[in-house]
Amino acid sequence: MARVRVALVKCDSYDPEVVRTAVERAFSLLGGAESLLPGRGTCLVKPNLLSPSRPELAITTNPEVVKAVVTEVKKVAEGVVVGDSPGRGDTLGAAEASGVAQACREAGVSVVSFDEGLDVRVPEGRVCKDFYVAVPVVQAEALVNVAKMKTHGFMGYTGAVKNLYGCIPGTRKAKFHLRYQGKEEFGLMLLDLLAAVRPAVSVLDAVVAMDGDGPSHGRPRPFGAIMASTDPVAVDSVALRLAGVDPTVVPYLKAAAEHGAGAVAEEDIEVVGDPPESFTIKDFRMPSGNRHRSLLRFGGIMKKSITARPVINLMKCTGCAVCQRSCPPQVISMSRKKAVIDHKRCIRCYCCHEMCPSGAIDLRMGLVARALDRFIDSLAIK
Ligand code: SF4
Ligand code: SF4
Known part of the structure; x- marks a missing residue:
């Protein structure tokens, strides 16, 4: 071929x-x-x-x-x-x-x-x-x-x-x-x-x-x-x-x-x-939601715990509601002019993170994932 x-x-x-x-x-x-x-x-x-x-x-x-x-x-x-x-x-x-x-x-x-x-x-x-x-x-x-x-x-x-x-x-x-x-x-x-x-x-x-x-x-x-x-x-x-x-x-x-x-x-x-x-770049960083995907092979529990979740940064949130309009399953509401995410129903598509004009949504991994992240970084495995 x-x-x-x-x-x-x-x-x-x-x-x-x-x-x-x-x-x-x-x-x-x-x-x-x-x-x-x-x-x-x-x-x-x-x-x-x-x-x-x-x-x-x-x-x-x-x-x-x-x-x-x-x-x-x-x-x-x-x-x-x-x-x-x-x-x-x-x-x-x-x-x-x-x-x-x-x-x-x-x-x-x-x-x-x-x-x-x-x-x-x-x-x-x-x-x-x-x-x-x-x-x-x-x-x-x-x-x-x-x-x-x-x-x-x-x-x-x-x-x-x-x-x-x-x-x-x-x-x-x-x-x-x-x-x-x-x-x-x-x-x-x-x-x-x-x-x-x-x-x-x-x-x-x-x-x-x-x-x-x-x-x-x-x-x-x-x-x-x-x-x-x-x-x-x-x-x-x-x-x-x-x-x-x-x-x-x-x-x-x-x-x-x-x-x-x-x-x-x-x-x-x-x-x-x-x-x-x-052209080679040695320190190209992948996004928070996608680091260490190789760990996903260990199954569902691991998958849930290492997938980053969107978290509203209240200091940066202007209450513009762009995230609410862009959320496919409609799990974002507005309260006191700040966005609130219903994490139980969030499908972690990160459309909100992508669309927020103020950079007010962080993709944050849980404690277990962060510990794994540090451990893997110490081994220099990506
Ligand atoms: S899009 Fe960003 S700034 Fe606007 S309400 Fe949502 S989190 Fe707040
Ligand atoms: S990650 Fe997706 S489902 Fe979850 S709050 Fe953001 S837009 Fe909605």
Whole structure:
């Protein structure tokens, strides 16, 4: 079987010319826009616009990366639009705050909202055969995925594959957290979604990634790379290995490896471009909810005790109720203008942590888990 090619290109800053050159080279290493998007009419470029956030916070795809990708796509596509469905706020607000709207104006393309969807059937779906997908995604002749490399409280990591979750309009996303509460089944659902929308090419903005408690409250981490591939699973697998993380700790990549839904194993991937050794990061921190996943194999009791739970920081909570609106099982109430979580009914999806605009929700492990954490750290096992 031919190996899947992943372009890995050094890019140390968001200087427009540096990014444009890096993205152009990444496309070229994959055969160029002409071969990636042959005969394409309208292309939909999908960045990560998780929330209305400034680009330096590393929550959203950097506007210079979006602009450089649009420039490449415009070489062959008749029409290009840019869109996403944010978890908080609306598309246009998130695009303005993140600088993506201005980048689109400079590139001469429009930002479109993902308010409405169409039913897309995936007969081969493992856990989900029907998705409601944003109209611009369904109507585009090609999807160009432009993700941000970040950690993620629930899945451990979000990159090229998880970015596709934004193809589902607005609050419909919450429904999937209720239906697929386990990490493994949620991961399988993401692979079914990948089969439904099938991007022509996936670009990963890892110039500045995010580690720690991502995807909204982690630490911006200079990584210095632009990656790209026709296989988003392969892009994510390469990115994680560079960060010193076994890709199979991420549920959807483990499932992809088991089900042959993309290239995960090193021997199945051909990295082209700059040498991987020049990117390696040794202290990339996974999020609190996902440390030491290897202990989960010891069973249910261990699983419960080492899974972090969301805890409201009353000093930081402004009472905005964003978390209440974003909680899939509706287990957050407001009392005296502060959020209160019913932990007995909490499914630990961490949507509240992701959406809180004030960073007022911590993911906290219990005493047993913290003791284990310290013990494992002392052994230097991650
Ligand atoms: S925890 Fe965050 S999202 Fe929830 S009410 Fe407080 S500030 Fe708002
Ligand atoms: S409280 Fe937070 S972690 Fe718990 S179910 Fe609601 S959104 Fe998910």
